[in-house]
Amino acid sequence: MNSPVVFIDGDQGTTGLQIHDRLRDRSDLRLFTLAAAERKDPQRRAEAINACDIAILCLPDAAAREAVDAIVNPAVRVIDASSAHRTRPDWTYGFAEMAQGQAERIANAHRVTNPGCYPTGAIGLLRPLSQAGLIPDNYPVNIHAVSGYSGRGRAGVEEHEGQGGVNALAFQVYGLDLAHKHTPEIQQHAGLAQRPIFVPAIGAFRQGIVLTVPLALRLLAPGVDGAALHACLARHYAEAAHVRVLPLHESRALQQLDPQALNGTNDMHLSVFSNQEHGHVLLSAVFDNLGKGAAGAAVQNLNLMLTHQ
The missing domain is CATH 3.40.50.720 (NAD(P)-binding Rossmann-like Domain)
Known part of the structure; x- marks a missing residue:
């Protein structure tokens, strides 16, 4: 053959x-x-x-x-x-x-x-939670992400690595019309009833992504907390070869998220950070925008x- x-x-x-x-x-x-x-x-x-x-x-x-x-x-x-x-x-x-x-x-x-690169992180975090009913249909989902400049393709690489690279911005938020083409993709495949707000950004590094989704516990169902959200994600990806949900004790030990941590791999790491006193949870995804993305x-x-x- x-x-x-x-x-x-x-x-x-x-x-x-x-x-x-x-x-x-x-x-x-x-x-x-x-x-x-x-x-x-x-x-x-x-x-x-x-x-x-x-x-x-x-x-x-x-x-x-x-x-x-x-x-x-x-x-x-x-x-x-x-x-x-x-x-x-x-x-x-x-x-x-x-x-x-x-x-x-x-x-x-x-x-x-x-x-898409950004949707991979957003859907990876949100779909298991929305499917399980842990994120209500009326929840105002906000997604923030920073990618390496290769996420803009050859234009981004040329802007930072070409002759004019010395003048390239170190950081830029874009998509300010709130109509980024990835948003319908995220909504559909994450199973969200309403269009999320998606705010992307580009940093002065070649590749890698950190994507975060903040959640207010008061807007979730009674009894849903960071541990419940983490348990749902951990169950969903328990057998996944390329998606790892960091144990809560590993997430608590982190002081920052490095968008370049998984560059050159096909892996994605998901984390849940929780502050019970303030009623806040932060979901995060780290992966290579040219790898898993x-x-x-x-x-x-x-x-x-x-x-x-």
Whole structure:
């Protein structure tokens, strides 16, 4: 049996380069990319995507939709790393640990949409709690996150590492119109009844994310406290290979959260911090925006899909 052909369309961006690096030495698949002169040739791209077994799209949203529209070979399976299809009901959401049976759904899917980097942390924290009824439907969810500048793609890398890098801001909050494109994705897959407020930021480090969600215990159901929230998350991820819920004693010992702590891995650490006196809880997620937040998740999904070739 021939090894499956995996075609990366858009392998020159930050996510595509990371995926290529993770796959190039694999002997169980044949990796294919287009030469520089062919990358913008619609006919050549269409030929390539229809000749592969699994295509990984690392493209802007519009180009990803065009690539999918060009598929006429019904055997071609797709992992889309863009945000073009993340709320589409006919695509399988590629967060394997999100729900029971999700890994199996990904393994059997023809169309998998890779989660966004920020949504990976937000959904990872919120979905188990909302599914368990620990976060009421009317709770005003607020999400704050800081990512490395590679989260902005090649533009972010050039801004900080190019010739003008000396003038790049050390920290910037953006999405001030409160209409970030990741928000509908978070609401849908976290199972939130109302749109959350999402405030993203970029720091002067290449990669890594810290995402936090503050909760007021007075707005939760009676008897729900930090320990109950932690227990729910710990149960949900008890068997997960790449998501770890820090024990409460480890979280209490932390004095700060380092967004770069898990860089280069496909792991995500979730924590629950609680102040019973003030009635406040802080949920946190730390992971690599190019690892579990992008390329790592894509390779994880690819590995699942390869088991059902």
